Amino acid sequence: xxxxxxxxxxxxxxxxxxxxxxxxxxxxxxxxxxxxxxxxxxxxxxxxxxxxxxxxxxxxxxxxxxxxxxxxxxxxxxxxxxxxxxxxxxxxxxxxxxxxxxxxxxxxxxxxxxxxxxxxxxxxxxxxxxxxxxxxxxxxxxxxxxxxxxxxxxxxxxxxxxxxxxxxxxxxxxxxxxxxxxxxxxxxxxxxxxxxxxxxxxxxxxxxxxxxxx
Numbered sequence: 001x002x003x004x005x006x007x008x009x010x011x012x013x014x015x016x017x018x019x020x021x022x023x024x025x026x027x028x029x030x031x032x033x034x035x036x037x038x039x040x041x042x043x044x045x046x047x048x049x050x051x052x053x054x055x056x057x058x059x060x061x062x063x064x065x066x067x068x069x070x071x072x073x074x075x076x077x078x079x080x081x082x083x084x085x086x087x088x089x090x091x092x093x094x095x096x097x098x099x100x101x102x103x104x105x106x107x108x109x110x111x112x113x114x115x116x117x118x119x120x121x122x123x124x125x126x127x128x129x130x131x132x133x134x135x136x137x138x139x140x141x142x143x144x145x146x147x148x149x150x151x152x153x154x155x156x157x158x159x160x161x162x163x164x165x166x167x168x169x170x171x172x173x174x175x176x177x178x179x180x181x182x183x184x185x186x187x188x189x190x191x192x193x194x195x196x197x198x199x200x201x202x203x204x205x206x207x208x209x210x211x212x213x214x
Contacts, residue, residue: 041072043101044084044118049151053082056155065090069104079110082154085118088134095137102146112146113157119148165211172196180204186211 041060042050050061060072063081072079081102086094094102105112116122121134138148164180167188175197184207187193191210193201201208
């Protein structure tokens with residue numbers, strides 16, 4: 001291979017590597033923007049978990065059960081309430097629908113996550129009949145749409161990709177105009193995706209799924 005051809009080959013490889021790194025940086029920046037667009041309100045005394053979540057997203061601390069929805073801020077950002085500790089009486093009152101900042105989140109389409117290890121009654125193993133009763137209270141609050149997760153799983157709420165449902169012909173222009181990046185696209189079983197749209201999906205960290213039974 002002569003010198004000129006070698007230079008051309010090396011130049012192409014360098015350009016490929018630059019483009020690859022730019023796409024990786026764009027993906028990382030989009031993820032950061034996506035996480036920062038979430039506001040987390042934190043209720044409870046798990047200071048270690050609080051410090052971990054502060055690194056992930058915009059944060060509101062010093063939230064109490066009697067805090068108001070207005071105190072969380074009236075912006076359009078998605079809001080998540082993380083309850084790191086919940087006493088037995090507080091669990092019973094929540095299962096009965098007593099008004100609190102938790103029910104305020106429910107009324108305003110906010111997302112609520114309770115840390116399972118932070119439930120006070122989890123410290124006890126007997127009497128079995130009483131523990132079973134408290135378990136029923138937990139099931140009741142889950143029926144409200146509240147998630148109860150392990151402490152190690154709390155950070156996963158920021159990594160879950162937002163689902164966008166699409167039908168018909170999906171083109172690169174359609175995806176670009178919608179500003180879709182770092183999300184999950186759920187395509188109708190009869191939907192068609194162009195080759196350029198597939199390239200856009202790969203370049204922008206988009207997860208692709210098809211609806212079943214269509």
